[in-house]
Amino acid sequence: MRTRVRAGDPSVFAELFDAYSRAVYNHAFRLTADWSTAEDVMATTFMEAWRLRGRVDPEGGSLRPWLLGIATNTARNQFRSNRRYRRAAGAAAAAETAVPDHADAVADRLDDRRRLATALTALATLRRPEREVIALCLGEGLDYEAAAEALGIPVGTVASRLSRARKKLRAVAEAQLAAPKGEAGRTVTGVAAEKVRGNREGPRLPRQTRGDHANAIRPAQEGNR
């Protein structure tokens, strides 16, 4: 596989695309908080991969870490400032919870949306390097070595960043999830609660179905496969 990539065999890139475009797309979303930007990043990533094919190490395992690393760089170029990320994440989170939708009024669908909004809000509180490690390790399930390879940093740095980021993430997420559900105090630890920097995204929308007069059939934005 790696030799074929290095040789520039076009068909191997078609295979790579089939195998990893979804992972790259999702990874890019976690780094950009916007599905259409994520699509752009994904497309650019594979073109970059073609350009950088000569730099692939002939020895090694799956090329997924390599591609995710390129995607991380590409996303970084898209979103140089963290403030822009926060704004995008805030907008996306609001959109996820605010879409009035009759068909989606089922509780678990609403829960899914809330969960995504929570994840985005939580990711937005992280610093960019922390977010990258979280996206690679928690999001795409890379181990420390693979994440280190993808980011081009030492394994120890990955471990320490991840540990710090996870603590932050958990604290924010728990505060987020707990508050509207009225389950505060169930799992939130004292340490975690201290780390919460407050809700920057404004008050949460009330959890009720609004706009019952909206179209029953929604645009096929989620695809049909």
Add this chain to the structure above:
Amino acid sequence: MNANTPRQGSDSDSGSDFDSAEWEQDAQLLSRTARDLPSGRHQFHKERLMAHIHEQAQQDERTAAQAAPAQAVPTQAAPAKARRFRLPRPAVTLPAMAFALSAVVVGGVVTLNGGDGARNSALATGPALTTDIGTATSKGVPQLLDQISLAAAEGDHPTVKPGQYVYIESMTADTFVKIVDDKASLASHELHRRQVWNSPDGTKGWLIDPAVNESPEGETLSLPDENGNPLEGGLNHPTYDYLAKLTTDPDKLLDLIYKETKGQGNSPDQQAFATIGDLLGESYPPAELYSALFRTAAKIPGVVVVDDAVDAAGRHGVAVARVDATSGEREEWIFDKKTHVFLGERSVQVKQLKDEEGALVKPGTVNFTSAVMNRAVVDGMKQTPSQASPTSPASQAG
């Protein structure tokens, strides 16, 4: 793929602060951040990527070619330049060239009568057509069909307007069982040109094929069906208008093919494969459907790749094929090895049957072969693309 699958393997070296339950819980937080690309976008981006790679590769080659003569003597610039035009376009090769090629490759089968009105005489027959069976494998079928599908999507297929005709020119030959005085033997129709014109709605058409026609002029295809109704498009008699409306979703297309061809052929899978094969050979579907046909074929069980196959015009290629278990024939779609352009199709006997006729048809016999030489949209019936062009300069003469 395996998004959100936590890997705890490396956690051991980082201390005990991350137990797997906690990891699971954290990963759960991101569970909603994974989804598929919107419908159709995967294919879209993949095609764009492949086009990009193709373009870049050509550019690299060009700069390499230009760099070489810079160091050498100036006179060497010419061969370097010539390399640019290397890309073969087999589908538009002249039929004359095909004759020349086939005479070499299918040697012994074709006897050309000097080109002086071969169509005026009854079509000559010869001994059975034979070929090397080649090796078939099911390995790499999806990859090959994928590449073919991508190459097909790159092609530029014109739309056919009312009043125009789809023109398809092919070279074809076939082997049949001839019975003379109760004695059966194998014979073949020599390789010949077949030309067919069809209006987009399928109501008007013309066929010139010396193996079929009695008159060298050909015969009309503008005929109503048995009940006197004009022909309506369907999978087994596709009109351009019908194909233009057909779904390009491989799953839906396959469902439709199985449904429409139910009860036909020797097995549902073989019939589905053959139906797609017919669409490839003598029709000119819109590029999007053309590309989708290959993605649909990839979903049919039992499809194999044959490493080497020769089309009717003598062009070697790689074949996508399927063996009909009942008839022992393998239907092959032949593609250029490099460009993955469709060259033609043929049917090769790979298994000897036990019945009377089967004893005659030995493995390696080519039962039917056809190479697509030209496909075009023309403005009139019996008009060929080469005839169409001189009309405009003629007006300048006066």
